[in-house]
Every structure is written in structure tokens, then in C-alpha cells.
Amino acid sequence: xxxxxxxxxxxxxxxxxxxxxxxxxxxxxxxxxxxxxxxxxxxxxxxxxxxxxxxxxxxxxxxxxxxxxxxxxxxxxxxxxxxxxxxxxxxxxxxxxxxxxxxxxxxxxxxxxxxxxxxxxxxxxxxxxxxxxxxxxxxxxxxxxxxxxxxxxxxxxxxxxxxxxxxxxxxxxxxxxxxxxxxxxxxxxxxxxxxxxxxxxxxxxxxxxxxxxxxxxxxxxxxxxxxxxxxxxxxxxxxxxxxxxxxxxxxxxxxxxxxxxxxxxxxxxxxxxxxxxxxxxxxxxxxxxxxxxxxxxxxxxxxxxxxxxxxxxxxxxxxxxxxxxxxxxxxxxxxxxxxxxxxxxxxxxxxxxxxxx
Numbered sequence: 324x325x326x327x328x329x330x331x332x333x334x335x336x337x338x339x340x341x342x343x344x345x346x347x348x349x350x351x352x353x354x355x356x357x358x359x360x361x362x363x364x365x366x367x368x369x370x371x372x373x374x375x376x377x378x379x380x381x382x383x384x385x386x387x388x389x390x391x392x393x394x395x396x397x398x399x400x401x402x403x404x405x406x407x408x409x410x411x412x413x414x415x416x417x418x419x420x421x422x423x424x425x426x427x428x429x430x431x432x433x434x435x436x437x438x439x440x441x442x443x444x445x446x447x448x449x450x451x452x453x454x455x456x457x458x459x460x461x462x463x464x465x466x467x468x469x470x471x472x473x474x475x476x477x478x479x480x481x482x483x484x485x486x487x488x489x490x491x492x493x494x495x496x497x498x499x500x501x502x503x504x505x506x507x508x509x510x511x512x513x514x515x516x517x518x519x520x521x522x523x524x525x526x527x528x529x530x531x532x533x534x535x536x537x538x539x540x541x542x543x544x545x546x547x548x549x550x551x552x553x554x555x556x557x558x559x560x561x562x563x564x565x566x567x568x569x570x571x572x573x574x575x576x577x578x579x580x581x582x583x584x585x586x587x588x589x590x591x592x593x594x595x596x597x598x599x600x601x602x603x604x605x606x607x608x609x610x611x612x613x614x615x616x617x618x619x620x621x622x623x624x625x626x627x628x629x630x631x632x633x634x635x636x637x638x639x640x641x642x643x644x645x646x647x648x649x650x651x652x653x654x655x656x657x658x659x660x661x662x663x664x665x666x667x668x669x670x671x672x673x674x675x676x677x678x679x680x
Contacts, residue, residue, distance in 0.1 A: 371643065382636065388532075394622060397621060417584055421585075422592055424447040454585060456585065457578075459580055486604075502597065506596050548572070608657070616631060
């Protein structure tokens with residue numbers, strides 16, 4: 324009887340060599356892809372530098388809104404390793420609540436005075452942040468708290484269910500029509516550098532986003548609540564033994580993420596002037612893509628990912644030479660999500676929890 328030869332498993336050096344070849348191939352593909360993008364951007368910049376910079380500013384502004392929403396995803400993930408899919412819908416509902424404050428409570432119109440407009444927007448911001456913070460905390464208390472020790476699939480399904488619940492609440496309250504507000508922050512030119520124009524609405528978004536990001540970074544790094552968040556993200560049991568109230572810390576994290584969603588909801592409403600009950604679904608997915616791109620669990624990565632996605636979207640839709648166009652925006656954004664999950668699951672800055680912000 325012939326004895327069938329058995330194939331020997333590869334030795335450790337052979338495994339290392341095979342892994343190195345695979346890594347180098349992926350790296351080479353990535354370099355080629357990056358090179359094509361650099362050539363494309365360089366060609367568009369050379370053809371029309373002023374238009375390129377104007378498109379860049381639009382993408383930067385949009386990216387700041389994405390970054391605020393992405394920070395909410397990454398804060399919650401850093402604590403619970405949970406993707407809160409309801410976060411985008413909380414963003415949309417808080418924006419709609421802000422529209423009610425602006426239109427119904429203050430009755431603001433195009434002809435309203437500057438003082439009352441500033442007061443109305445300030446109150447709308449506080450109401451939107453407080454509402455989203457309370458709603459997000461309630462979602463954690465009702466939907467997620469009892470599932471912390473459950474298999475990962477249970478809280479994931481619950482998060483998807485919470486997303487639909489919040490979206491349908493928005494539908495019941497505001498219907499299927501878009502809610503529109505006047506353009507209180509004008510898109511007229513604030514100042515120009517050469518042929519590059521800086522509009523007031525872009526400066527408003529950047530001026531409101533930057534302090535929020537700085538304050539969040541300071542809070543996580545330097546405050547008592549931030550230290551509790553870092554400890555809880557590392558080891559909940561050890562944090563509890565050290566006297567940290569884990570439930571309160573997690574609730575605080577959800578409240579903080581919700582306040583960011585509320586601020587982003589008002590910014591989106593003022594910048595784009597329209598919002599609907601399902602606005603948060605697609606924008607939430609884009610913001611989630613931004614968080615994954617930068618490295619979910621990393622605050623700096625969430626900001627970087629949001630800005631990059633905003634730039635990618637505007638470059639695709641706004642540049643003249645060889646641009647795929649707006650019909651391809653969703654395919655490109657979610658293609659990036661798939662590529663990141665396949666080739667670099669940790670994102671550009673690596674998977675880090677909030678202490679690495």
C-alpha cells in the first residue's frame with residue numbers, strides 16, 4: 324500500500340516571509356493609489372489654484388461637521404467598544420429641535436435684527452446640546468446598560484434598533500418634509516487672499532468647531548472626569564475597585580457625545596439651511612467612516628478622518644479635471660470604509676482609546 328505523503332506545515336521563518344510578502348504587496352498597492360491621487364490633485368491645482376483652494380475650504384468646513392459627529396462615535400467606542408448607531412439620528416433630531424427654537428420660539432426671519440438672531444442661535448445651541456445629551460444618556464440607560472456583559476451581537480443589534488426608534492420619533496414629530504431656516508450666517512465674502520475667498524458661513528463653522536475640539540481634548544486629558552474616562556476605557560473592573568463610579572462615567576461619556584451631536588446638528592442646519600428626519604442616517608454613516616478612517620477610539624483620528632472625508636467629498640464633486648462627480652460620492656466614501664476595514668482596520672492613527680487623544 325502506497326503511503327500518501329503529508330505536506331508539512333510551513334516553518335515559522337516561512338510564515339514570516341509570506342506575511343512580509345503580503346504586507347509589501349498591500350503597501351505597494353497603497354502607494355500606487357496614493358500616487359494617483361497626488362497626481363490628480365496636483366493637476367487640478369496647477370490648472371486653477373484659486374478654484375482648488377476654494378473647494379478645499381468648502382471641504383474643510385464640511386469635514387469639521389463630520390468631525391464633531393465622528394467624535395461622538397469614537398468617545399463611546401473608546402469606553403464600551405460599542406458603535407452607537409443611533410448617534411447620527413440623535414444629531415438629526417437635535418438639529419430639528421434647534422430649528423423649532425429658531426423658527427417657533429424666537430420667530431427669526433431674514434429681517435430679524437442681529438441681536439435677536441445671535442440670542443436665538445445661542446439659545447438654540449444650548450437647547451440642542453442639552454436635548455441631545457439627555458437623549459443619548461437615556462439611550463445608554465435604557466438600551467445598553469443591561470447588555471454590557473452580553474455577547475457583542477446583542478448591543479450591536481440594540482444600537483441598530485435604537486437608530487430606527489430615534490429616526491421614527493423624528494418622523495412623527497416633523498414629518499417627511501425638509502425643515503428650512505433662513506441663511507442667518509451669510510455666504511458673502513468676509514475677506515480674500517489673492518483669488519481665494521473666505522465666506523462668513525465657513526468662518527462661522529470653523530470658529531465654532533475649533534474651540535469645541537480644544538475644550539474636548541482638554542476635558543479628556545486634564546479633568547477628573549477625563550481621568551475617569553481613561554481609567555474606565557482601560558479596565559472597568561479595576562476602575563471600579565479604585566473608587567470610580569463606572570456607571571456615572573459611562574453616562575457622562577454618552578452625555579458628552581450627545582452634546583457634540585447637538586452642536587453638529589445646529590451647525591449643519593445653519594450651514595446647509597435644511598434638515599430632515601433621515602438626514603442623520605447617511606451623515607452618521609459618513610461620520611462613522613471618518614472615525615474608522617482616523618482610527619476609532621482616537622479623538623485626534625476622528626478629527627483627521629472627518630476632515631479627510633469632507634475634503635474627499637468636495638474634491639470629487641468640485642474639481643474640474645477627471646473628477647468622478649457627485650453620483651460617485653457615496654460609492655467612494657463607503658469604498659474607503661471597506662478598504663480601511665480590509666487593509667488597515669486600526670485606521671490611520673491606530674486604534675487607541677481616549678487617553679491617547
